[in-house]
Amino acid sequence: MTARTLVMLAVLAIAAGTGWLSRGWFEDAQRLTALEAAQAAASQALARESVIAGVVEARLATLDTHQRVIDRGVIREIQKPIYRRVCLEPDAVRLLNDAAAGRAPDPADAADPLPDDAAAVE
Incomplete structure (x- = not known):
């Protein structure tokens, strides 16, 4: 170069x-x-x-208060059977607790076993 x-x-x-x-x-x-x-x-x-x-x-400092509004809320409690576990049978509660804990339900503990024809495959 x-x-x-x-x-x-x-x-x-x-x-x-x-x-x-x-x-x-x-x-x-x-x-x-x-x-x-x-x-x-x-x-x-x-x-x-x-x-x-x-x-x-x-302007707000010159105004006088002519009325007061006092708001008192009303609290209502509604009691329905769904909120008190009245609708659920003890077996349903046991099944829900087992499901929450991750345990498989024990068929020997079931008070009302399935009818004979419920498990049949057609």
């Missing part, structure tokens, strides 16, 4: 690096401008809402 080719490559690399760096600076400047605009808009909105809140507070 000749010296001229090396110089051209160096100039090209410097130009690419400088362009990349200046593009980064440009994008950072755009982001900073957008951020400053958003902050200015937020501070203007906050100042406007603070003035409105001050006016409302001043």
Whole structure:
């Protein structure tokens, strides 16, 4: 390679690096401008809402209370057999407890075995 080719490559690399760096600076400047605009808009909105809140507070301070509303809720308890295990037989409770514990039901404990024809396959 000749010296001229090396110089051209160096100039090209410097130009690419400088362009990349200046593009980064440009994008950072755009982001900073957008951020400053958003902050200015937020501070203007906050100042406007603070003035409105001050006016409302001043108006509320001049008002007198003419009536009071006292809310007393009514609590009703409904008792139904489903909530008291009246509907469930002891065997059903035992089966549910076995299922919750992960145990298989014991057919010897069943008080009411299946009828003879219930297990037949037709």
